[in-house]
Amino acid sequence: MTEIVHRTVEANGIRIHLAEAGSGPVVLLCHGFPESWYSWRHQLKALAEAGYRAVAPDMRGYGQTGQPEAIDQYTLFHLVGDIVGVLDALSAPEAVVVGHDWGAPVAWHCALLRPDRFRAVAGLSVPFRPRGPTRPTSVMPQSESSLFYQLYFQTPGVAEAELGRDPRATIRRLLYSGSGDVPRKSDNTLGDQAPGMVPRTGGFLTRTIDPSALPGWLTEADIDVFAGEFARTSFRGGLNWYRNIDRNWELLAPFAGAKVTVPALYIAGDRDLVVRFPGAPELIANLTKFVPKLTKTIMLSGCGHWTQQERANEVNAALIAFLREVG
Numbered sequence: 001m002t003e004i005v006h007r008t009v010e011a012n013g014i015r016i017h018l019a020e021a022g023s024g025p026v027v028l029l030c031h032g033f034p035e036s037w038y039s040w041r042h043q044l045k046a047l048a049e050a051g052y053r054a055v056a057p058d059m060r061g062y063g064q065t066g067q068p069e070a071i072d073q074y075t076l077f078h079l080v081g082d083i084v085g086v087l088d089a090l091s092a093p094e095a096v097v098v099g100h101d102w103g104a105p106v107a108w109h110c111a112l113l114r115p116d117r118f119r120a121v122a123g124l125s126v127p128f129r130p131r132g133p134t135r136p137t138s139v140m141p142q143s144e145s146s147l148f149y150q151l152y153f154q155t156p157g158v159a160e161a162e163l164g165r166d167p168r169a170t171i172r173r174l175l176y177s178g179s180g181d182v183p184r185k186s187d188n189t190l191g192d193q194a195p196g197m198v199p200r201t202g203g204f205l206t207r208t209i210d211p212s213a214l215p216g217w218l219t220e221a222d223i224d225v226f227a228g229e230f231a232r233t234s235f236r237g238g239l240n241w242y243r244n245i246d247r248n249w250e251l252l253a254p255f256a257g258a259k260v261t262v263p264a265l266y267i268a269g270d271r272d273l274v275v276r277f278p279g280a281p282e283l284i285a286n287l288t289k290f291v292p293k294l295t296k297t298i299m300l301s302g303c304g305h306w307t308q309q310e311r312a313n314e315v316n317a318a319l320i321a322f323l324r325e326v327g
Contacts, residue, residue, distance in 0.1 A: 002045045011085025012078070014066030017058040018086065022048025026092045027323065028083060029056040032101020032125075033238045034163070034174065036063045038225045039100065042312035043319065050320045055095075057086055059103065061237020063229045071156065074240040076248045079106045080113055087117055096323060100124035100308055101274075102241055108291075111262045112255065120326040122265040122319060124307040125274050127283055130290045131256045136245045141278060146197040149204055153242040162203040163235045168227040170205060170235075175223065177208035180271040180304035181215040195273040217310050260291040265322045267315060269303025295325060 004021045019037040021044040029040040040056040047054035058065040060082050061074060068074070083106065087095055097118045099107030104126035111121035112128075132139075140148040153159050163170045176182065199206050214220065266287060268275050275284060288294050298318055300311050308315045 002048045004041070004044050008064065009086065009089035011089045012081045014060065014068065014082070015064075016060075016066070016082060016086055016089075017064035019044060019056045020053065021045055022051070022053050024051045024053050025323075026087070026090060026095035027052045027054050027319075028086065028095045028097045028107075029054060030083065030097065030099035030103030030106045031056065031059055031062070032099070032103045033241065034171065034226070034230060034235060035101070036226060036229050038222070039306075039309060043098075043308055043316060046312075046316035047319065047323075050323070052323060055086065055090065057082070058229075059106070061233075061240055063233065067233060067237040071240050071243050072247065074237070075244045075251060076105065076109050077251055079241075080109050083110050084114060084117060093117070094119050096120040096122070096326065098122040098124070098319065099126075101126060101305070102238075105129070108260060111260045111264070112258055115262050118262060120263040120265075120322070121260065122267065122322060124267050124315070125269070125272055125305055127266055127268075127280070127287055128260055128264075128291050129283060131249060131252050136249050141197065143197075144200075146199050149196050149198045150242050150245065152198040152204060153239050156236075156239075156243070159204060159239050160234055160236050162205060163239075164230070167230040167235075168223060169210065171227045171230065172214075172223050173205055173208035173210050175218055175226075175306060175309075176211045176214065178273065178305035179215060179218075179310055180269055180302045181310075182209060182304070184271070195276045215310075217306075217312070261293065263293045263295055263322075263326045264291045265296055265298070265318065266291075266294060267298045267300065267307055267318055269300045269305065269307055269310065271302060271304045272307070273305060275299075295322065 008015050008017050031039040037056040037058050044054045061067045097107040097110045104123040107121050108128040110118045303311050
């Protein structure tokens with residue numbers, strides 16, 4: 001059995017907890033919300049056995065990694081800086097970077113901003129989204145009855161209180177309700193007619209489902225790992241990423257129109273709500289305009305949001321094939 005080893009490094013002014021397996025060319029794995037290094041448990045072993053040094057940090061604000069107090073310490077520049085700092089701490093001149101959910105924008109921007117350090121990139125669930133002409137929160141959907149979940153997350157303390165009331169129930173509901181295993185009668189588990197909408201009279205969990213039984217890719221022990229960390233740390237660090245969406249837009253102004261120039265791979269589930277967010281289908285169809293060396297887009301049939309957990313074998317095979325392709 002390939003062993004996953006843990007250590008903490010100092011990088012970019014904070015401590016960063018790493019889970020590692022294998023030796024060889026470095027592959028950095030960036031998780032999203034609300035997750036941890038553990039999201040990559042299947043990939044760490046598979047990549048190690050394929051001849052790579054797989055490294056999955058707890059990202060800034062999560063798990064055993066540092067959690068700065070100030071909201072403005074969670075911009076994409078801080079997050080990319082953390083990953084560059086991890087490379088330096090590993091004495092690795094370069095790596096392939098892979099990201100899922102919120103980790104995908106981090107991975108895409110690692111490749112955008114530092115192609116000298118990140119020679120290839122894979123994004124899971126979230127495609128590269130070029131900087132738009134307007135402040136992002138100003139165009140997020142809202143109505144009298146509901147608002148986009150990223151708007152709901154903006155006010156400090158609101159989502160923390162809801163999600164932190166019972167971290168285990170929160171994780172159990174979110175992992176199931178965001179998956180491809182939910183019966184799709186009306187596609188309304190995390191939204192109404194438009195995906196990702198939160199009712200103004202409720203919260204982010206209002207339309208989620210507490211399953212009577214878990215799908216085959218998820219165990220109660222897995223939920224314990226995720227929930228144990230959030231019970232200890234709260235959800236605040238992860239939520240602060242959302243509170244920098246407009247700030248990221250401001251800071252990235254010098255890079256408006258810049259393209260991701262390294263070889264790239266995009267993988268998503270066809271039941272992932274993210275691929276139905278406003279503008280996402282058009283963006284995914286035209287991704288090569290912004291990522292000219294995109295080698296492949298893989299849509300996994302019946303897969304929901306938790307790409308590398310729901311479809312570990314398919315994701316592992318696709319990543320290993322991509323890694324071999326980019327050398």
